[in-house]
Amino acid sequence: MQVPSHSSFTAVIIGGNGAGLSAASKIKRLRPSARVLVFEKGPHVSYANCGIPFWLAGDVPQNNLILLSPETLQQKRGIDVFPRHEVIAIDRRAGAVQVRHCETLREFEVAYDRLLIATGARPRLPDWAIAEAENVFTLRDLQSGQALKQALSGSLNRIAVLGGGYLGLEMAMVFRRRGLETVVLEQAARILPGFHEAISTHVQAYLERQGVTVITGLQPGEPRYQGPRLQSVRLSPEGRNIQADGFFMATGIVPNVELAQTAGLQLGSSGAIAVDDTLRTSDPRIFAAGDCIEVRHRMTGEPVWLPFGPAANKQGRIAGANMAGERQRYAGALGTSAVTIGELEVARTGLTLPEAQRRFNPVEHVFVQSQDIAGYMPGEKQATVVLIFRKRDGRLLGAEMAGFHGIGKRIDVLATALQAGLDVRQLAELDLSYTPTIAPVWDPILIAANAAVKKLSV
Amino acid sequence: MQVPSHSSFTAVIIGGNGAGLSAASKIKRLRPSARVLVFEKGPHVSYANCGIPFWLAGDVPQNNLILLSPETLQQKRGIDVFPRHEVIAIDRRAGAVQVRHCETLREFEVAYDRLLIATGARPRLPDWAIAEAENVFTLRDLQSGQALKQALSGSLNRIAVLGGGYLGLEMAMVFRRRGLETVVLEQAARILPGFHEAISTHVQAYLERQGVTVITGLQPGEPRYQGPRLQSVRLSPEGRNIQADGFFMATGIVPNVELAQTAGLQLGSSGAIAVDDTLRTSDPRIFAAGDCIEVRHRMTGEPVWLPFGPAANKQGRIAGANMAGERQRYAGALGTSAVTIGELEVARTGLTLPEAQRRFNPVEHVFVQSQDIAGYMPGEKQATVVLIFRKRDGRLLGAEMAGFHGIGKRIDVLATALQAGLDVRQLAELDLSYTPTIAPVWDPILIAANAAVKKLSV
Numbered sequence: 001m002q003v004p005s006h007s008s009f010t011a012v013i014i015g016g017n018g019a020g021l022s023a024a025s026k027i028k029r030l031r032p033s034a035r036v037l038v039f040e041k042g043p044h045v046s047y048a049n050c051g052i053p054f055w056l057a058g059d060v061p062q063n064n065l066i067l068l069s070p071e072t073l074q075q076k077r078g079i080d081v082f083p084r085h086e087v088i089a090i091d092r093r094a095g096a097v098q099v100r101h102c103e104t105l106r107e108f109e110v111a112y113d114r115l116l117i118a119t120g121a122r123p124r125l126p127d128w129a130i131a132e133a134e135n136v137f138t139l140r141d142l143q144s145g146q147a148l149k150q151a152l153s154g155s156l157n158r159i160a161v162l163g164g165g166y167l168g169l170e171m172a173m174v175f176r177r178r179g180l181e182t183v184v185l186e187q188a189a190r191i192l193p194g195f196h197e198a199i200s201t202h203v204q205a206y207l208e209r210q211g212v213t214v215i216t217g218l219q220p221g222e223p224r225y226q227g228p229r230l231q232s233v234r235l236s237p238e239g240r241n242i243q244a245d246g247f248f249m250a251t252g253i254v255p256n257v258e259l260a261q262t263a264g265l266q267l268g269s270s271g272a273i274a275v276d277d278t279l280r281t282s283d284p285r286i287f288a289a290g291d292c293i294e295v296r297h298r299m300t301g302e303p304v305w306l307p308f309g310p311a312a313n314k315q316g317r318i319a320g321a322n323m324a325g326e327r328q329r330y331a332g333a334l335g336t337s338a339v340t341i342g343e344l345e346v347a348r349t350g351l352t353l354p355e356a357q358r359r360f361n362p363v364e365h366v367f368v369q370s371q372d373i374a375g376y377m378p379g380e381k382q383a384t385v386v387l388i389f390r391k392r393d394g395r396l397l398g399a400e401m402a403g404f405h406g407i408g409k410r411i412d413v414l415a416t417a418l419q420a421g422l423d424v425r426q427l428a429e430l431d432l433s434y435t436p437t438i439a440p441v442w443d444p445i446l447i448a449a450n451a452a453v454k455k456l457s458v
Numbered sequence: 459m460q461v462p463s464h465s466s467f468t469a470v471i472i473g474g475n476g477a478g479l480s481a482a483s484k485i486k487r488l489r490p491s492a493r494v495l496v497f498e499k500g501p502h503v504s505y506a507n508c509g510i511p512f513w514l515a516g517d518v519p520q521n522n523l524i525l526l527s528p529e530t531l532q533q534k535r536g537i538d539v540f541p542r543h544e545v546i547a548i549d550r551r552a553g554a555v556q557v558r559h560c561e562t563l564r565e566f567e568v569a570y571d572r573l574l575i576a577t578g579a580r581p582r583l584p585d586w587a588i589a590e591a592e593n594v595f596t597l598r599d600l601q602s603g604q605a606l607k608q609a610l611s612g613s614l615n616r617i618a619v620l621g622g623g624y625l626g627l628e629m630a631m632v633f634r635r636r637g638l639e640t641v642v643l644e645q646a647a648r649i650l651p652g653f654h655e656a657i658s659t660h661v662q663a664y665l666e667r668q669g670v671t672v673i674t675g676l677q678p679g680e681p682r683y684q685g686p687r688l689q690s691v692r693l694s695p696e697g698r699n700i701q702a703d704g705f706f707m708a709t710g711i712v713p714n715v716e717l718a719q720t721a722g723l724q725l726g727s728s729g730a731i732a733v734d735d736t737l738r739t740s741d742p743r744i745f746a747a748g749d750c751i752e753v754r755h756r757m758t759g760e761p762v763w764l765p766f767g768p769a770a771n772k773q774g775r776i777a778g779a780n781m782a783g784e785r786q787r788y789a790g791a792l793g794t795s796a797v798t799i800g801e802l803e804v805a806r807t808g809l810t811l812p813e814a815q816r817r818f819n820p821v822e823h824v825f826v827q828s829q830d831i832a833g834y835m836p837g838e839k840q841a842t843v844v845l846i847f848r849k850r851d852g853r854l855l856g857a858e859m860a861g862f863h864g865i866g867k868r869i870d871v872l873a874t875a876l877q878a879g880l881d882v883r884q885l886a887e888l889d890l891s892y893t894p895t896i897a898p899v900w901d902p903i904l905i906a907a908n909a910a911v912k913k914l915s916v
Binding site: 050051054060064065067298308333335338339340345347349375377406407408409410411412415417419420422426429430431432433436437439442445 | 795
């Protein structure tokens with residue numbers, strides 16, 4: 001399909017954060033004469049949503065979280081940004097979107113040559129939760145962050161965090177550092193249920209040392225409200241009531257696909273928007289990028305939903321290039337991710353053990369605990385490393401880590417090994433850097449790889 | 459060659475640190491009945507020599523640097539360790555070494571079935587320097603560290619560091635932190651002359667901000683002594699005299715090969731002991747490992763001398779396995795290394811730009827400066843990244859970095875990419891971890907890789 005080359009080429013972008021603005025910037029760089037219009041439902045664009053926990057913790061001033069204002073985006077990049085403007089419908093036949101101003105409710109239509117859907121994701125609450133309750137909090141954008149910030153400056157003394165995943169645990173330590181009595185409720189048998197048990201154990205022990213209460217294996221429900229406030233939830237089957245001043249819901253997110261779905265665009269098996277490897281949807285003039293799409297997993301080729309920031313930014317850039325007439329491919333993702341829980345870093349890449357077993361059986365795994373920097377250095381702590389590999393040939397399939405020094409960048413070593421298709425014998429031969437402040441002579445990766453090689457030769 | 463299997467199998471090891479003790483431990487693990495004798499010329503064995511700067515800085519107590527005492531090595535591992543025992547000759551025909559006790563000067567002979575030479579390296583001083591001068595210091599072992607420690611508790615006010623490589627710069631910041639007026643003299647045009655200029659500039663700017671004076675491009679010589687003390691050196695051709703209370707010589711190291719050479723063992727083109735990939739010397743009963751040997755560079759296949767700790771430990775383990783009758787191969791090294799200079803991490807892997815040009819011309823390179831963690835986080839600083847790659851196909855050939863967060867483990871990502879033979883397009887597709895405390899959304903590696911891809915397509 002030929003991209004119109006006249007100067008009135010218009011790209012419309014739905015969503016004014018990572019993916020959307022990366023695409024917008026790329027389009028303007030490649031086609032300076034293009035009109036690029038970005039519609040964002042919320043009041044803010046271009047903010048660092050991963051930075052919100054650090055703002056709530058008091059580490060970062062709010063102003064720092066706004067990366068680029070609409071004015072700067074217009075003046076420096078020639079992008080027209082419309083906050084508080086919701087795209088309520090896509091008329092694919094006409095090649096136009098229906099936009100509504102969120103305050104005046106005025107509606108208007110904008111024609112596009114190319115459209116990008118970058119609508120992101122939103123928190124998923126349990127059925128019994130009333131999102132509007134004044135002491136029920138979520139965290140996804142600056143607005144939800146502001147509500148929490150206000151509550152934290154008020155009379156919040158005890159908070160229950162529902163969900164023991166990345167966000168729940170990250171925020172549990174933020175609450176703890178703010179002096180709150182903090183209890184984490186995870187209905188699975190352990191926190192971080194997607195990780196190997198050794199990682200969950202490491203993290204739970206750390207949280208408990210920091211004074212966070214962790215309750216697992218019980219399902220919260222049967223809320224008791226008093227007026228607009230949630231007072232307690234009941235844990236089943238045990239029956240205990242958990243009372244708190246505030247309830248932080250970190251019970252997962254769902255992709256915002258309704259607009260695409262109503263427009264008749266194809267969704268994938270994960271429920272997120274289906275795209276090809278140029279990030280084009282089932283409509284050739286419409287692209288999608290970021291937390292609302294599913295992508296190909298690099299290990300399995302299967303479609304998966306992996307809503308992480310770097311991927312969203314990379315996808316936005318590629319989608320923008322393709323909207324501008326280039327042909328770039330998105331290589332897919334490994335699901336590499338990391339979180340900092342207080343001072344503890346947790347990270348993973350590739351397949352989990354159950355995913356690997358489903359696809360590459362028979363599968364082996366090892367977990368080791370070892371020093372994260374030289375043993376004689378102050379601040380030396382234990383790192384936990386999990387390697388998951390194919391039994392037949394030792395090919396690495398996944399890796400997980402928890403520790404205090406260099407965990408995120410160590411997982412990147414293993415993400416690189418995964419992309420290159422290395423096996424654990426090759427891992428054991430890696431020539432890794434060493435100096436006492438950053439690693440022991442035998443890096444935890446090498447210790448784990450040696451353990452894996454031993455297991456292979458049994 | 460058949461390894462004798464009777465219980466009187468004797469392995470003799472010359473050198474009681476990383477390589478030697480790794481080998482000794484491996485032999486005892488594989489052949490518990492073997493006699494393993496370790497002769498060490500110095501008074502200490504099994505100490506963390508890379509930790510000495512941190513002891514001198516006051517970060518680490520001296521006791522922590524001793525990893526295993528001779529008693530522990532005997533009791534826990536069954537290894538017989540003899541400190542202050544110098545091996546003065548190898549009688550290859552008889553299969554025996556001549557040993558001299560360094561205090562009593564008593565000499566005796568010990569027969570071996572297998573011998574390991576792990577004699578390490580020693581500082582190389584300029585011709586004009588008198589090592590015995592009481593205010594001329596080196597740093598290689600605990601003894602030289604003790605001399606420095608004593609001087610630092612005395613009346614040292616101003617120190618000149620000769621040599622702007624890893625050790626010189628690491629120690630310059632130790633001296634600075636101890637409150638000394640510190641001047642670094644590097645006779646090459648810039649400090650870290652083996653690195654790309656962008657790295658040298660980054661590091662020099664940091665040192666100067668910390669109050670270290672850096673003088674480059676002038677050759678120190680014409681020492682002036684007063685009694686046993688060096689008072690000044692003269693910089694030529696400029697003629698300026700540099701006076702100091704102490705002179706720290708970080709002017710390089712040389713492998714300890716004299717014993718091997720006298721015994722008629724083959725040396726390599728680098729001047730270090732030549733070994734095959736099982737770490738066997740030109741005598742089939744004699745192995746060598748650690749800083750005294752040359753190894754195969756994984757990028758070029760050429761023999762190189764890369765005296766770094768992790769390689770020495772790995773080589774020791776492999777040599778030990780082979781001495782015990784296994785057949786393990788050492789895969790060679792990439793020259794991955796790192797140093798911490800004050801709070802600044804510097805690291806490299808693979809070929810330098812001149813090495814790459816000599817071997818893989820035409821060669822391209824890029825250097826970028828970018829945030830090392832999310833830009834809004836406290837403590838965010840600039841990282842410098844250099845990528846060196848082949849013009850024809852973008853294959854990565856080498857990488858260098860300087861920065862304050864995660865540099866050492868980021869270089870490991872590139873060491874992994876080098877081992878796997880990735881090109882810069884593949885680097886740009888890496889799925890790396892992200893969370894604001896450990897990386898920006900676009901990791902410096904990806905920013906550099908994107909710049910490299912752009913350069914390729916020009």
